[in-house]
Amino acid sequence: MKKKIVILGFLGTQLDGGPRTAGRWEKWRPSVSLLQHEDLMVDRFELLASALHDGLARQIEEDMQAVSPQTVVQRHTLPISDWWDFEDVYSQLFDFARNYPFDTENEEYWVHITTGTHVAQICLFLMTEARYFPGRLLQTSPPRRAGPGNPGEYVLIDLDLSRYDQIAQRFSNAQREGVEFLKSGIATRNPHFNLMIDEIEHVAARSRAPMLLMGPTGAGKSFLARRVYELKKARHQVDGAFVEINCATLHGDGAGSTLFGHVKGAFTGAASDRPGLLRTAHKGLLFLDEIGELGLDEQAMLLKAVEEKRFLPMGGDHEVRSDFQLIAGTNRDLAREVAAGRFREDLFARINLWTYALPGLGERPEDIEPNLDYLLAQFGAENGAMVRFNTEARQQYMRFAASPDALWNGNFRDLSASVTRMATLADTGRITAPIVAAEIARLQRQWRPLAEGARPAASLDNLFDEEALEQIDLFDRMQLESVISVCLQSKTMSDAGRKLFAASRLGKAKPNDADRLKKYLARFGLEWDQVS
Structure with a gap:
């Protein structure tokens, strides 16, 4: 049995309104015109209005019944005081939906979103999308040629996006492109690392909150921070610059001045005003590498700047503002630093919302080969010469690179330097077995003091x-x-x-x-x- 069609919609005080004269039939009125479509049989029309427009609602009801006597028109007066107040409109619609006797087995509901204030239309959309109104959205438009009896057009919008394969595919493609961008197109194979990058892409697209990247030196914290910035900029989420500083290089008065700026005469040598890196990062992204090296005073000032987007330059009497996004990096265990009193607990809590531990190269042996290919391609682009391994040489290098003898204490910096050396020595564009053997010997000499000096840390x-x-x-x-x-x-x-x-x-x-x-x-x- 075919279901009955029930339309729910607001009274349009402008579009449905007008003087009560014969001329009103020359005008396109969305609520009335819906019932003039010869191919549309509406069983019931639920007309939502406020008490202030009771007279217009009665007129529209009469006109609707005049053009479609078989349609039952039911007027509902909603006690909304301000039709542009989102909370007020949504609350009243929520109560209406909760008390309405929906019968989805026998009735099909169309939610009309052409009439009403923009706030009312948005609320209808949200409640239909959330299935408080178990139906489909109905949108109407005026006729291309005005005239009596011309009802215009109507279209139904189904909010089940799973039916729209092309739309779903575009969203999926955008996310995949974002992940590949963060990885610079490197086909990494480590499952843990790939899951982490997936989440970072998700967070970068939806959050302005600080991010903390933990990991050993050379694990790629700075590289990833810059890629996050570039991804955000491509999606128009930041307008300013990418500003990077290694906090281990900041000492004494210079630390506060570099980060927060100073006014002229703030200390000996302050011959002019200095804006500081936080102000330089306004509307952009600030990457503070080795944040655990900051002094406690600078940590307190940074906390205020992150939370309130304002701070005092050194020697200044007036606060300045900077709306920056923060990514912090560290190779220390900040939780232990907090316990030892060397890092502020409140600052740690503020930057510890999105924390990611980047594994070292030794923990990702399966990713050595794809990174090897990436570095070779990068060398070729920078030097205008394609460089490749001989088959034997590649196998020889990979056996060593993934073995326990390869310490990779410098992580990707060590790998990058190694590839650069071999590619530079490849005169004919081919890295041969003798070049690989010489490079392995060089790496072993480089790591020997570390291997010989390895002993349990003092405790x-x-x-x-x-x-x-x-x-x-x-x-x-x-x-x-x-x-x-x-x-x-x-x-x-x-x-x-x-x-x-x-x-x-x-x-x-x-x-x-x-x-x-x-x-x-x-x-x-x-x-x-x-x-x-």
Whole structure:
């Protein structure tokens, strides 16, 4: 049995309205005209209106019944005070839909979106898409040639996008193109890495929140951050520049000045105003690599800038604004840095919403070969010469690259340098077995000190036996663990001492940080070589 057709729509105070004269039949009126289509049999029309337009609603009802006596017209008065208030309109429509006796087995519902305010039309669209109105959208348009009895045209819009293969395919293609762009077209094979890039593409397209990229040096944090920026710019989500800084290069007053800028005379040598990198990144993306190296003061200023988009330049009395998006990079475990008091907990919480750990090259052996091809193509584009491996040479290099003997401590930087050397030596455009053998020997020499020097990192468990450890108070144990952590991250004993005694050394005419650290370690029978 064919279902009955029921139309739900707003009274059009402008399109349906007009003087109550014979001339009104010369005008196209969407609600009335719908019932004038000879091929359309409407069983019922639910006419939604406000009490303010009760007279017009009655007139339209009479005219609708005059042109289609078989159609039942039911007027519904909605208590909407402001038809341009989204919350008010949506709430009233929601209540109407919840109480309406829909009978989808016997009735087919068409939701008319041509009449009503734009807000009302949007609400109808959203509620139909969400299936609060279990029907299809109905759109009408006036006739190309005006005249009595010409009802214009109507079209039904089905919101089931799964039926529109071409539309679905375009969305799928756009997402796939975004993922390939982030990977620079490299056909990576590591499942974990590919899933991570899929999510980063999704987040980059929908979020302005900070992103944190973790991973060892050379894992590609800077490269990925720039690709995220370029993807956002291509999609018109940023208008400004990509600004990058390695926080490990920032020290003292220069750190605050570089990031937040300064006013003239803020400190010795400040001969003119400086905008700072945060202002340079306005409407763009700021990449702070090695963010764990920032001082606590700079961390506090950065938190305010990220949360409020405003901050004080050094020496300034007036705040400045900068609406930038932030990506941070680090090779440290920031959670441990927070526990040790070296990184602000509130800043970590703010940048830890979207956190991704980039695996090193050694953790992605299956991705060495596609990256090898990418680097060779990149070398060829930059130098105007195509370079390829001989079959034997390629197999020889891949056997070594994926073996335990290949440390790849510099990750993709090591691989890039290796490919550049071999491609440069390939006189005829072919990388041969002798070139590969020489490169493998070079890499082994480069990594030998690391392999020979590898030993467990200093910790209380491997510095003291169980009996000796029990003799150390918990307070001293926790303090000693923090001291050892700083020593492990420092190149010399003096460097470690400067970090550990940064505050108290300012009050000494001749600070001897190395001596102070040496005496502290001696209290526990330790020496620098054991904890460095």
